[in-house]
Amino acid sequence: MSHQGNDSVLAWNLSFEFFKGRRFKENLGNMVLQILINGVLTSGIYALLAIGFSLIFGVARIVNLAHTALYMLAAYYIFLFGHLLGLNILLSVALAIFLTTFIGMVIYKFCIDPILEHETSIVIVTVSVAIAIQEILLCFFTGDFLSPLPFVSGYVEFLGVRISAQHVLTLVVIFFLLLGMLFLLFRSKLGVSIRVTAQDREIANLMGINVGRICLITMGMSVLLAAIGGVMIAPISILEPHLWGEPLVIVIAVVVLGGLGSIKGSVIGAFILGFTETLVVFILPGGSFLKGAIALLIVVFILWFRPEGLFGVVFEEERL
Amino acid sequence: MIRTGRRVYKAFQGEILPVPWRLISFLFAVFLFLFPLITIQPYVLRILIFTCIYAIFAVSWDLLAGYAGQTSLGHSLFFGISAYTAALLNLNFGIKPWLTIPCGAIAGTVGGLILCIPALRLRGIYFTLTTIAFPLILIGVVHTFPKVTGGELGLYTLTPLSSSRLSSYYVCLVVALASILAMWKLSDGKSKIVRTGLILQAIREDEIAARTLAINTIAFKIVVFSVSGFFAGIAGGLYAHTMRVVGTSTLELGNSLQPILWTLFGGICSIHGPILGTVFLYPLTEFLRIIPKFRLLIFALVMVFIVLFMPEGLGVWIRNKLEKECPRCKLVNASWRRHCRACGAPIHLER
Numbered sequence: 001m002s003h004q005g006n007d008s009v010l011a012w013n014l015s016f017e018f019f020k021g022r023r024f025k026e027n028l029g030n031m032v033l034q035i036l037i038n039g040v041l042t043s044g045i046y047a048l049l050a051i052g053f054s055l056i057f058g059v060a061r062i063v064n065l066a067h068t069a070l071y072m073l074a075a076y077y078i079f080l081f082g083h084l085l086g087l088n089i090l091l092s093v094a095l096a097i098f099l100t101t102f103i104g105m106v107i108y109k110f111c112i113d114p115i116l117e118h119e120t121s122i123v124i125v126t127v128s129v130a131i132a133i134q135e136i137l138l139c140f141f142t143g144d145f146l147s148p149l150p151f152v153s154g155y156v157e158f159l160g161v162r163i164s165a166q167h168v169l170t171l172v173v174i175f176f177l178l179l180g181m182l183f184l185l186f187r188s189k190l191g192v193s194i195r196v197t198a199q200d201r202e203i204a205n206l207m208g209i210n211v212g213r214i215c216l217i218t219m220g221m222s223v224l225l226a227a228i229g230g231v232m233i234a235p236i237s238i239l240e241p242h243l244w245g246e247p248l249v250i251v252i253a254v255v256v257l258g259g260l261g262s263i264k265g266s267v268i269g270a271f272i273l274g275f276t277e278t279l280v281v282f283i284l285p286g287g288s289f290l291k292g293a294i295a296l297l298i299v300v301f302i303l304w305f306r307p308e309g310l311f312g313v314v315f316e317e318e319r320l
Numbered sequence: 321m322i323r324t325g326r327r328v329y330k331a332f333q334g335e336i337l338p339v340p341w342r343l344i345s346f347l348f349a350v351f352l353f354l355f356p357l358i359t360i361q362p363y364v365l366r367i368l369i370f371t372c373i374y375a376i377f378a379v380s381w382d383l384l385a386g387y388a389g390q391t392s393l394g395h396s397l398f399f400g401i402s403a404y405t406a407a408l409l410n411l412n413f414g415i416k417p418w419l420t421i422p423c424g425a426i427a428g429t430v431g432g433l434i435l436c437i438p439a440l441r442l443r444g445i446y447f448t449l450t451t452i453a454f455p456l457i458l459i460g461v462v463h464t465f466p467k468v469t470g471g472e473l474g475l476y477t478l479t480p481l482s483s484s485r486l487s488s489y490y491v492c493l494v495v496a497l498a499s500i501l502a503m504w505k506l507s508d509g510k511s512k513i514v515r516t517g518l519i520l521q522a523i524r525e526d527e528i529a530a531r532t533l534a535i536n537t538i539a540f541k542i543v544v545f546s547v548s549g550f551f552a553g554i555a556g557g558l559y560a561h562t563m564r565v566v567g568t569s570t571l572e573l574g575n576s577l578q579p580i581l582w583t584l585f586g587g588i589c590s591i592h593g594p595i596l597g598t599v600f601l602y603p604l605t606e607f608l609r610i611i612p613k614f615r616l617l618i619f620a621l622v623m624v625f626i627v628l629f630m631p632e633g634l635g636v637w638i639r640n641k642l643e644k645e646c647p648r649c650k651l652v653n654a655s656w657r658r659h660c661r662a663c664g665a666p667i668h669l670e671r
Contacts, residue, residue: 125628296453307442
């Protein structure tokens, strides 16, 4: 109940401050720019999460509902290492990413791998894991709203709009991460074996690919993306143990919209929903409550016309 | 009168007494009716009332997901719609609970029909993931119109179900037993009168094959969605008038997950499974409130262990130990019998 009200994913207050005490018409151009920047940032985060979610679904048919819980965990690690223990920023980032990825792989090995054939059971187990993570965080950090210090301070002036350096850094990191991900998937040997496993597990096995290990590596990569996303948004959002719920729904919406297992679809879906959200928050009164609802309505509407998502493939032989 | 009495007794002797699991269910129902003789502590009765309500909810999920194979993660949609409908009717028009609850159930049915719109086009995991969206869309709507819906605080000071705790316990118990009996009859695969159980399972196993056998799968899906929505709606209405507060917690993802956890614990695709899960787990979670800090954590860990080590569920596991199907006439027998009670064929072939 509590997490619906306070915006969790990104700090929208930046844009609200911007409105204060100025006349609307003068700032129309600025507002468009602000929407653009916030939209790109939100979409970027969603794209990161959605690619990870989509990747592990495509390769191993795992619906990992603990995905955003791990993303939240990474953000909390940043708070723990950087803020409470006062470690060096680079060190705490590295530790957070490493630990989260490790935990994700442990979860895969012990909770998901034994029941890989039962899709519904995987959903239940991963939800339970997510709740467990939430409760553990609640025990250690209580339910208070926390906000870690930004990695870099100061502002950047861009066409008359002030953007905090942290936002710029996040944008840059997300951009290069997405590029690197595409490069890895489409230009490297590992990427080829991942894509082969996604297309046909048995054939991949026949071709001498260790399917189990590819699944584990993919899980690691997927959690890594979530962890980096969590680390990057930690300083520009408010942490609380229910942080995973809202992005999870949006990520699922993004992935279903783009077509499960399709990387291109995930990115495009993320941009559609990210910009929808930003526009709703900026334009409609009370938009922060409605942003999820409208995004989800769009998804339902698109699925009406394309039940397999924008870029999804219908698996005829699977007879779902 | 005597003849009907004798017929009921005959049916009891022939159909319930020899099958241990049915006998246990019957005795349990009798026990629930006599329970107030043991104690009428309000707290204990309250827990039992909620157990009854959630048992209806869990069985309605099982009907939709276990039997028809439409694994929905948005079952709180029906529950919440109904709870809000009942609360709004009660608060704004002063309508009594005996009318608001059926109205809520009808609203739940309408919710089921709305869910049909994507459900008839989507399949498998796409459907499961899309169903999450609906209750959350509704939460957004609730937050947007706080004047009507109460927003964060919800709607409160509803009329209680009845004047005393004891009578509302009996109301809930009777409604729960009636609803569960109805759903059991609907989903009974061996019934010779209502074929829905068999057809729903056929749809779950292979929809295309079911369609080639001239089953109108779309009609049956619509039926199962509305029936499931109806009974979840009854649960929601009862909840609203028992809790006397309706907030967005009725629509949250957590509320959809609860019946799923109970059903999986008890055993999916069996009517007694969700009931057993609810009767076992709901009071457990209530008593765990003594250590509130670790309540959900323990709950989550228990869930993981059950799914990993007892994937068919506790209820099904026990039933398979107690009962055995006759290999010739498919009649259910107690597993300690040597020969089938109807046709006399040896039951344990493998020995």
